[in-house]
Amino acid sequence: MNEEYKNENGSLTLEIEESAEVVTIKFIGQSLDLQPGLFLMPIFEKHVVNNEKEIIMDFVQLRSLSSPTLSPVIQTLNRANGGNRKAQIIYNADYDWQKTTFTAFEVYAKPGQIIISGTHGDSAAQ
Helix, strand or coil, X not given: CEEEEECXXXXXXXXXXXXXCEEEEEEEEEECCCCCHHHHHHHHHHHHHCCCCEEEEECCCEXXXXXXXXXXXXXXXXXXXXXXXXXXXXXXXXXXXXXXHHHHHHHCCXXXXXXXXXXXXXXXXX
């Protein structure tokens, strides 16, 4: 199942790719909203929290990120990992701000459950 969501001003697109075992959420564009949880949390509830699939959050094509965006992401990963599911965060290592932001996620990562990895360019590792 594939679905696409755009925030109200059209600056952020989430592409959801869902297979029998994995849910991949691709963040494309810019996340600049002051209250991004209003847009993100219903999507996360539908596709991440309410199932037992492995989670991949792909930020490779994200061009900018407001700090309030991190809260719904962390909350969702924490809730999902309460069930001990595997999760992966993929970021674009060509952007210093992404490298700094997402390597800080390692503080929240449970060993063996959340993998945080950087890739180069606009295509994430499969």
